[in-house]
Amino acid sequence: MILGNVWLHLHPPKMRRHAVRIKFTWCMGGITFLLFLVTLVTGVVLMFYYRPTGEYAYYDLKYLMHDVPFGAVVRNMHRWAAHSMVITVMLHMFRVFMTGSYKPPREFNWVVGILLITFTLLLSFTGYLLPWDQLAIWAITVASNMARATPLLGHEGPFAAQLGIGSRYDARSIMLAGTIVAPATLLRFYVLHCIVIPIAAAMLMILHFWRIRKDGGISGPL
Amino acid sequence: MASEAATAQSNPVKRPPPKKKKERILGLPPDRLSDDHIWTRRDFFSLTGWAMFLGSLSVGGIGFLRFMFPRVLFEPDPTFKAGFPNEYPPGTVSEKYIPSQRVWIANLPEEGGLVAISAICTHLGCTPRWLASEEKYKCPCHGSGFTKEGINFEGPAPRPLERWKIGLAEDGQILIDKSKKYLSEKGEWGKPGSYLPV
Numbered sequence: 174m175i176l177g178n179v180w181l182h183l184h185p186p187k188m189r190r191h192a193v194r195i196k197f198t199w200c201m202g203g204i205t206f207l208l209f210l211v212t213l214v215t216g217v218v219l220m221f222y223y224r225p226t227g228e229y230a231y232y233d234l235k236y237l238m239h240d241v242p243f244g245a246v247v248r249n250m251h252r253w254a255a256h257s258m259v260i261t262v263m264l265h266m267f268r269v270f271m272t273g274s275y276k277p278p279r280e281f282n283w284v285v286g287i288l289l290i291t292f293t294l295l296l297s298f299t300g301y302l303l304p305w306d307q308l309a310i311w312a313i314t315v316a317s318n319m320a321r322a323t324p325l326l327g328h329e330g331p332f333a334a335q336l337g338i339g340s341r342y343d344a345r346s347i348m349l350a351g352t353i354v355a356p357a358t359l360l361r362f363y364v365l366h367c368i369v370i371p372i373a374a375a376m377l378m379i380l381h382f383w384r385i386r387k388d389g390g391i392s393g394p395l
Numbered sequence: 396m397a398s399e400a401a402t403a404q405s406n407p408v409k410r411p412p413p414k415k416k417k418e419r420i421l422g423l424p425p426d427r428l429s430d431d432h433i434w435t436r437r438d439f440f441s442l443t444g445w446a447m448f449l450g451s452l453s454v455g456g457i458g459f460l461r462f463m464f465p466r467v468l469f470e471p472d473p474t475f476k477a478g479f480p481n482e483y484p485p486g487t488v489s490e491k492y493i494p495s496q497r498v499w500i501a502n503l504p505e506e507g508g509l510v511a512i513s514a515i516c517t518h519l520g521c522t523p524r525w526l527a528s529e530e531k532y533k534c535p536c537h538g539s540g541f542t543k544e545g546i547n548f549e550g551p552a553p554r555p556l557e558r559w560k561i562g563l564a565e566d567g568q569i570l571i572d573k574s575k576k577y578l579s580e581k582g583e584w585g586k587p588g589s590y591l592p593v
């Protein structure tokens with residue numbers, strides 16, 4: 174139980190010399206994780222003031238930005254860490270690809286990484302709606318309209334007519350909790366943004382870091 | 396010597412039959428095992444257990460999926476009354492119901508009369524603006540332009556603006572129903588309900 178504990182495996186007992194060379198890893202995975210921790214902590218702090226309802230969300234954001242001490246700092250840290258995380262996770266993926274680190278025995282961890290980049294983008298997407306301003310509402314309108322065209326699941330996509338899928342029950346309406354971006358959508362995105370996706374991503378991150386060690390540590394230079 | 400060679404040769408014959416694994420799993424003496432069952436009792440129970448586990452999980456999953464589609468939506472009523480037909484002179488596009496309903500009411504004699512044009516850009520759903528001096532609808536998001544009739548002629552919009560169902564209520568007012576749409580690309584613009592003869 175103790176020896177198998179994942180926390181004891183986060184830091185390896187020994188490292189190979191190349192693995193600490195900045196030029197090899199760019200430290201991108203580590204920076205991504207650090208940024209994730211920043212968004213996690215600042216996100217929890219923001220939750221003390223933010224109410225995910227149509228009447229309050231926008232005014233709570235204004236309150237945070239203009240009245241709450243350090244509110245603007247915390248909110249901007251959350252925002253910039255989130256933006257940066259999308260960039261660093263892509264650079265990390267690029268590095269892993271260019272050094273061939275996706276090859277066996279690390280192919281499983283590459284797949285975990287693909288899921289992680291997906292969750293990163295979903296966090297970004299769901300967080301976009303929460304300010305509840307015009308930009309947020311129209312951005313989510315535009316993005317969710319693309320889901321109308323999902324094959325088999327969207328009401329304007331391939332096979333929708335054959336399967337009898339209407340706009341009331343399809344991939345877009347499950348996302349929006351209705352047929353338009355409305356307060357119900359805000360609540361749904363909030364739960365996904367603060368609970369579902371972070372927990373899923375954190376569990377996959379634990380798996381990701383544990384697999385690095387299981388697969389023989391950070392890969393060597395080609 | 397001869398006997399030794401004989402034992403060496405008879406050894407493979409004496410090898411126990413390959414039932415060993417079964418004995419070990421069940422922990423039962425061989426005489427209580429019978430070979431004419433495909434499944435042992437343990438197989439049966441463990442498969443039943445898995446079936447129950449996965450079964451209840453999928454029932455719960457389907458229930459959750461249904462849970463995510465509420466029966467009642469708190470959304471604006473798709474139908475609304477838009478005044479009397481004589482409020483819209485021929486050849487005009489009215490922006491009166493843009494803020495509340497996102498609909499232009501246009502009186503276009505060459506289209507058969509009054510039409511209710513949806514102010515939802517067919518590119519990705521922003522609200523275009525009616526530019527009266529240029530006689531076109533122009534989308535601020537990515538620059539799509541539509542003629543007075545709603546035909547896309549510039550920018551990324553892939554198809555003409557949609558039209559809503561238009562008719563008359565009992566009191567003689569125009570009744571617009573935004574739950575039924577008429578698409579030009581499906582040849583639906585001439586259909587009854589897509590325009591109101593005046």
Ligand code: FES
Binds near residue numbers: 517519534535
């Ligand atoms: S949404 Fe109108 S041009 Fe893109």
